[in-house]
Amino acid sequence: STSQEGRVVAVTGAAGGIGQAVCERLRRDGASVWAMDLRQPEGPNGVAVAVDVTDADSVEQGFAHVRQQEGRLDAVVAGAGIVEDDVAAESMSSAQFGAVLAVNLTGVFHTLTSAGRIMLEQGSGSCVAISSMSGNHTVNTPQRQCAYNASKAGVSALVRSLAAEWADRGVRVNAVAPGYIATELLARKTHQFEQWFAHTPQRRMGAPEDVAATVAFLLSDEAGYFCGSELLMDGGYTL
Numbered sequence: 001s002t003s004q005e006g007r008v009v010a011v012t013g014a015a016g017g018i019g020q021a022v023c024e025r026l027r028r029d030g031a032s033v034w035a036m037d038l039r040q041p042e043g044p045n046g047v048a049v050a051v052d053v054t055d056a057d058s059v060e061q062g063f064a065h066v067r068q069q070e071g072r073l074d075a076v077v078a079g080a081g082i083v084e085d086d087v088a089a090e091s092m093s094s095a096q097f098g099a100v101l102a103v104n105l106t107g108v109f110h111t112l113t114s115a116g117r118i119m120l121e122q123g124s125g126s127c128v129a130i131s132s133m134s135g136n137h138t139v140n141t142p143q144r145q146c147a148y149n150a151s152k153a154g155v156s157a158l159v160r161s162l163a164a165e166w167a168d169r170g171v172r173v174n175a176v177a178p179g180y181i182a183t184e185l186l187a188r189k190t191h192q193f194e195q196w197f198a199h200t201p202q203r204r205m206g207a208p209e210d211v212a213a214t215v216a217f218l219l220s221d222e223a224g225y226f227c228g229s230e231l232l233m234d235g236g237y238t239l
């Protein structure tokens, strides 16, 4: 089972498509979930802690709040992410590149290390970052998102590094690498959907719930021997 019964879990990017599905899934599996994001989503999945993952102090304060309320932290999901708006690499400014790296890579560093400090002190914990298939595969349709792709490759390496550093102190770190999932993140790329379907053996995009199920698995004790792994789930897109 992927039971999270009695666990305290924090999720960043919790107002997003994947983040909301992750929070719902983990609550259903029995966790006490602390939703962290910059913004409040519409609907019932309120964000409990306002956190800007680019700001180390903001993240540290968010996790201090959870610890103060709950006394511990059993799991964390680093899900906050952004994608640049179809900019050719040769036209991209340093600021545009840096803005994506600040959220997608430095933000994951802030999130996992703030959570990790609590977990290492406890001697237990499980971390999952949401990377992407685009970190490890050059996708075969027109894509102009070099900052995003570079940031996600960085997340893979960061996850492996933290997993190796923390494994003998009871803290596991892994990643889920989704292919195309229907969320707001891709709202400005809908003109590419037909091409993506055509290139995907399953002929569909993934659902946020598909990602949430994999996150729940990796966080659970069932995945106890996963250490620094990245689970690719893309409907066969990169085959």
Ligand code: NAD
Pocket: 012, 013, 014, 015, 016, 017, 018, 019, 036, 037, 038, 039, 051, 052, 053, 054, 078, 079, 080, 081, 082, 103, 107, 130, 131, 132, 133, 177, 178, 179, 180, 181, 182, 183, 184, 185, 186
């Ligand atoms: P989304 O845009 O629906 O959600 C992303 C969330 O991150 C938003 O709620 C946003 O407010 C939050 N966020 C952005 N900057 C932040 C910051 N500085 N601090 C705190 N929160 C911040 O996107 P999604 O599709 O749910 O994406 C979630 C994760 O999954 C991202 O890391 C994304 O790169 C990854 N991913 C998505 C897809 C996809 O196809 N949708 C594919 C692979 C990976």
